[in-house]
Amino acid sequence: MRIGELSRKTGVPVPTIKYYVREGLLPAGELTSRNQASYGEPHERRLQLIRALADVGGMKVAEIADVLAAVDDTDRPLHRVLGSAADRMGRSDGTRDDAESAAARAAVTDLISRRGWRTHASNPAVTDLSEALAALARLGHGAFAELLDTYADAAEQVAHADLEYVDRQMAVEEKVEGVVIGTVLGEAVFSSLRRLAHVDASARLYGARE
Amino acid sequence: MRIGELSRKTGVPVPTIKYYVREGLLPAGELTSRNQASYGEPHERRLQLIRALADVGGMKVAEIADVLAAVDDTDRPLHRVLGSAADRMGRSDGTRDDAESAAARAAVTDLISRRGWRTHASNPAVTDLSEALAALARLGHGAFAELLDTYADAAEQVAHADLEYVDRQMAVEEKVEGVVIGTVLGEAVFSSLRRLAHVDASARLYGARE
Structure with missing residues (x-):
């Protein structure tokens, strides 16, 4: 055409x-x-x-170029390409050098070993998670870390559903693209659903009281 | 100081x-x-x-100004302020006028009534969710919609934990700020955890096969 x-x-x-x-x-x-x-x-x-x-996904052209390069790289073992595509979608600008960052990083390492997750400390998602928890601690919300296992349970459910979907639906050469799509669009789907569920929970809790 | x-x-x-x-x-x-x-x-x-x-949260200065305006607006009923603060965090630029958008919007309306969620169609999260599903359909991933209830279950768990945390931890004047923090930072927390859980699920599924 x-x-x-x-x-x-x-x-x-x-x-x-x-x-x-x-x-x-x-x-x-x-x-x-x-x-x-x-x-x-x-x-x-x-x-x-x-x-x-x-x-x-709200991604910039340079970020899209990075992700597409991972999609088009057919030489590496599949789960490594998937991992590297996911890594490029993080937002971390690195760690701050303070007590909150150190404590948050320790909590994340602890979480990963408690859940038996097969990943290691160099995963950029570890830094992103640590920095989000450190930012919460700096705002006086260190107790938010108590919700980590509830969040992790929910994340596992979603991740397992995603991977089953990818494994069931697609030929090998489509899997990488499928995971990229699932990671970015699935995140938008979950984020919208969480906001809707927040509105519902808040209406139930506070709508009646006011 | x-x-x-x-x-x-x-x-x-x-x-x-x-x-x-x-x-x-x-x-x-x-x-x-x-x-x-x-x-x-x-x-x-x-x-x-x-x-x-x-x-x-990766927010721009103008977006932060909007959110802080909602935080500082003490005149409106609490659950309305919470809703409006959440609305300003969406990324939607509006709906496309095609068959995929229409079908996705119908699927979202159906989901909301099936779950009994107290929200309505004007919520920007409805548009964001519809557009994410429509984008998936345009890429040949209409079947991703089958995962919606798994995603919604996970979103409800996280939203309930968030609201309980906010209700338990904070005085009324802190609640709005708490929800803003929870919405933005909680999203970063969940997104990182989902990426970690993906790596784990993918290593288990494909790491052994290769």
């Missing part, structure tokens, strides 16, 4: 498509004449993925 | 503190002489909150 039809099908403006090609996010179309290129179903699909990561 | 001490205690550089005061995120200090101001514990706490929303 021509670039205009690709644009119409995906809702992505033509100049934006050209920008994605220049930035290496999208392969160039096949040249059919000196100034016309033809695009296929893989382009359409890749554009839908880029849009989902940008619009729903 | 002077601004230098406030900076040292919170790790926020002096020019950044002055910027927050100019932008209305932080109240000005009390003038003690013509060019010296004194800051107290409320300033320190507010700065920790701003930093947590920015560093852990």
Whole structure:
């Protein structure tokens, strides 16, 4: 198809498509004449993925490029690619060097060994989690750490459902893309559901009292 | 305390503190002489909150200003303020006008009535959730919607734990701030835990096979 039809099908403006090609996010179309290129179903699909990561996942172009590089890297063992794709989705800017960060990191190490999770301390999610707990402690909410196991139970349920879905639905070459999609879009799904459940719980608790 | 001490205690550089005061995120200090101001514990706490929303929550200054405005609005019924603070944390840019969006919105309406959640269709989280599901459907992952109830179960567990924590820990005037903190930092906590649980589930499923 021509670039205009690709644009119409995906809702992505033509100049934006050209920008994605220049930035290496999208392969160039096949040249059919000196100034016309033809695009296929893989382009359409890749554009839908880029849009989902940008619009729903709130990711920047450079972050999307990193994630797509992990998706396209077919040489590494599957669970390592999955891990590295997930790592690139963290937001950590590193650890602060104070008592709260140290205590939070110890609590996270403890949690991981208590749950028997097969991961180790260099996982960026460990830093993200530690920094979130440290920020809570600095705000006087160190007791929030008491909820960690309730949160971890819920996270395990969701993660197991995700992995079963990926394993059941997809051919191997689609799995990496599936996990990337699931990690980013699944996070948006969970975040919205949590906000809805908050509104419901709050209406039940405080709506009646006021 | 002077601004230098406030900076040292919170790790926020002096020019950044002055910027927050100019932008209305932080109240000005009390003038003690013509060019010296004194800051107290409320300033320190507010700065920790701003930093947590920015560093852990990844929020921009304008978004933080919106959330703090909801925190400081003491005139509205509590559960309405909580709802409106949560609303401002969504990422939706509105709905696309296609079959996937319409079907996703119907699925979300159905889910809310099936779970008996006390919320309604104008909640921005409904749009965010619908758009995430529509993006999945456009990528050929409409079947992901089968996981919705597993996700909703997990979201309810987390939301109930959050609300119990807020209700138990805090005086009324602290509750709004507590919910804002819990919504933003709790999301970062859950997101990290989900990524850790993914790595664990993936190592168990694929690590052995390869």
